[in-house]
Amino acid sequence: MHMKKISDRDEYVVYERMIGDWTYRFKSRFFCDESDTPSEVHQSTQIVPPSSMNLKPIDLPLRKDLGEAGCVFQSAVVLCNLLTDRNFVLHQYMNSQKKVVEVGSGTGVLGLAAAAVGATVCMTDLPHVLDQLRGNLQLYCSSNPLGEDLQSRCSVEQLTWGSESEAAHVGKADLILCSDCLYKEEVHRALLETLQALSHHDTLIVLSFEIRRAPIEANFIQQAGERFEVERFFQSMRDDHDVQLYYLRPRR
Numbered sequence: 053m054h055m056k057k058i059s060d061r062d063e064y065v066v067y068e069r070m071i072g073d074w075t076y077r078f079k080s081r082f083f084c085d086e087s088d089t090p091s092e093v094h095q096s097t098q099i100v101p102p103s104s105m106n107l108k109p110i111d112l113p114l115r116k117d118l119g120e121a122g123c124v125f126q127s128a129v130v131l132c133n134l135l136t137d138r139n140f141v142l143h144q145y146m147n148s149q150k151k152v153v154e155v156g157s158g159t160g161v162l163g164l165a166a167a168a169v170g171a172t173v174c175m176t177d178l179p180h181v182l183d184q185l186r187g188n189l190q191l192y193c194s195s196n197p198l199g200e201d202l203q204s205r206c207s208v209e210q211l212t213w214g215s216e217s218e219a220a221h222v223g224k225a226d227l228i229l230c231s232d233c234l235y236k237e238e239v240h241r242a243l244l245e246t247l248q249a250l251s252h253h254d255t256l257i258v259l260s261f262e263i264r265r266a267p268i269e270a271n272f273i274q275q276a277g278e279r280f281e282v283e284r285f286f287q288s289m290r291d292d293h294d295v296q297l298y299y300l301r302p303r304r
């Protein structure tokens with residue numbers, strides 16, 4: 053069926069909120085068929101960096117078919133804030149000399165934000181999520197005057213937690229980003245093995261997650277403490293969410 057967009061006016065911001073200095077927008081755009089009857093809706097999330105950063109907004113089409121891998125989680129946007137905040141150690145990794153690996157990237161919002169700020173980033177996920185990650189990278193680069201530079205610093209790789217060979221292929225990282233990956237207790241051990249396999253003696257791992265089932269998240273942190281030095285450095289408590297951030301560092 054031939055589809056055309058009705059007009060630019062037909063893109064609506066359904067929902068908008070600030071998460072720190074970054075804006076989270078949920079948008080809908082309607083398309084119509086030949087008889088001009090609206091017949092399709094495209095939904096997307098737009099993450100807008102603070103205007104002082106002069107960075108392009110990141111648009112991410114909603115992929116409902118990918119479940120949790122197709123949505124942007126607020127713990128990722130909380131971390132985006134820290135990438136651009138000079139008061140946090142993360143900002144020191146936002147240059148092309150440091151290697152950043154993101155595990156469980158999903159839409160890639162966090163990896164794309166890190167690349168936009170200046171990092172060399174490898175975004176990773178399960179095999180069925182890689183097309184989305186490549187598509188979102190392509191979309192961001194094509195709409196960005198710095199697209200070629202971004203493309204040269206940003207890659208996408210398969211990384212199933214617990215796979216030694218895939219972790220070896222991705223290689224050691226200076227900074228590992230891990231947002232909202234604690235929701236499946238059965239893969240906690242595999243995730244910790246992967247974080248360890250990607251680490252050298254000086255790697256910093258940053259965990260960000262929303263408290264949904266406190267005993268399960270607490271259990272992960274306890275298990276992490278058997279392999280890493282663990283430091284909680286941030287907790288944001290609001291009526292509707294509770295995001296916690298931790299640093300993990302290899303034990304010396």
Ligand SMILES: C[S@@+](CC[C@H](N)C(=O)[O-])C[C@H]1O[C@@H](n2cnc3c(N)ncnc32)[C@H](O)[C@@H]1O
Pocket residue numbers: 120121122123124125126127128155156157158159160161177178181211212213230231232233235236239
């Ligand atoms: C809740 S989503 C978080 C996505 C993104 N990090 C964010 O915060 O917006 C969890 C991500 O972990 C990935 N994931 C789940 N189990 C995995 C596994 N065993 N190995 C690798 N990635 C996995 C999912 O595909 C999904 O993209």
